[in-house]
Amino acid sequence: MALSCANRPQLIRSSQKDEQFQGSLRGQAHEVCQAFAGAKKWLQWRKEIELFFDLAYYCLTTFSGYQTLGEEYVNIVQVDSSKRKVPSLFQRAALICCHTLLPYLLDKEFVRLEHELHIETDGVRLSHSGLSSGSHRRSWMWKRVHRKIAALSEQQKKTLIKAVYIVRQSIAFLRRLHLAIFYMNGAFYHLAKRFTGINYLRVRRSAGDDQIVNRSYTLLGAVSLFHLLLLLWVQLNSFQQRQEAQQKWKLLRRMSYQRRNARSAEKNVVRRNLSIYVTTDELQKYVLDIQ
Structure with a gap:
């Protein structure tokens, strides 16, 4: 055999x-x-x-x-x-x-x-x-x-x-x-x-003729290798884009946090000024009432 x-x-x-x-x-x-x-x-x-x-x-x-x-x-x-x-x-x-x-x-x-x-x-x-x-x-x-x-x-x-x-x-x-x-x-x-x-x-x-078959599979292997390299390039680009997107997202979150803190500080200042204004008005009314 x-x-x-x-x-x-x-x-x-x-x-x-x-x-x-x-x-x-x-x-x-x-x-x-x-x-x-x-x-x-x-x-x-x-x-x-x-x-x-x-x-x-x-x-x-x-x-x-x-x-x-x-x-x-x-x-x-x-x-x-x-x-x-x-x-x-x-x-x-x-x-x-x-x-x-x-x-x-x-x-x-x-x-x-x-x-x-x-x-x-x-x-x-x-x-x-x-x-x-x-x-x-x-x-x-x-x-x-x-x-x-x-x-x-x-x-x-x-x-x-x-x-x-x-x-x-x-x-x-x-x-x-x-x-x-x-x-x-x-x-x-x-x-x-x-x-x-x-x-x-x-x-x-x-x-079948093994030589012809082997040539066909060699061509298929070359195409598969090219596709694999292309896929690797796409994966690397995708990974880089994800990294950039994460960095941008972190920056946006930091800026949003800073804006919220700034708005909160402004509101506190406005409340403080209003409380002072109201207190001043009440004091003037109290003085007039006494007079």
Whole structure:
């Protein structure tokens, strides 16, 4: 049986097939959860339930040493970096964790950190759809984080909020950049497979001309990279405009506060003058009455 490196269309079709099947599993989980627990519980625990089904899917296939439905659909198999043997159990476990568990944890913890920072900065508790009911029960780690945040100054908290936002945007930018590199000349469609060094071999050669297909995907990668750079430029401009708007808003608030203080001072002077005038009139009347 001839084996060769899987091409980019096969990797994309395999991933799309897996996502399609996982979407079907999530839809069935949605129906079952709504039927037994109601829509409110589903909304509270939606991400956790979807994570459970994703982990179950990859544990029953990749972790157990079998092909996923997408891999079977396009006849590709996983191999390690040597491309001579299948990935070890540790590599497969690391792949599943990096592909499913790590993105969930990063997103959840960043949302909670932003939530804590906004509470400390604004003094109000913000509601967020990504926060489940259990997130309000603080663990010992988050109690410690809360104490650390409370000890920061207002400027440090605002700087940390901006840093968290930049990190989240950087992660999204990294994913887009990785996808553009894959389109141009890459063997890893997912970041998790690049980190774990897991490649793919195809069992049989496809009917199309690989050279023409590779040129098409190289062009697609160049377009994706240009779009990514354009998006980065727009994001930087938007960030700069927000900073300028915040500075203008602070200046307007300061000027408004000064105007209110000036008006209040003027009113106090007018009241004082009126009280003096009234007192003088009353004194004159009193003197006339005596005379």
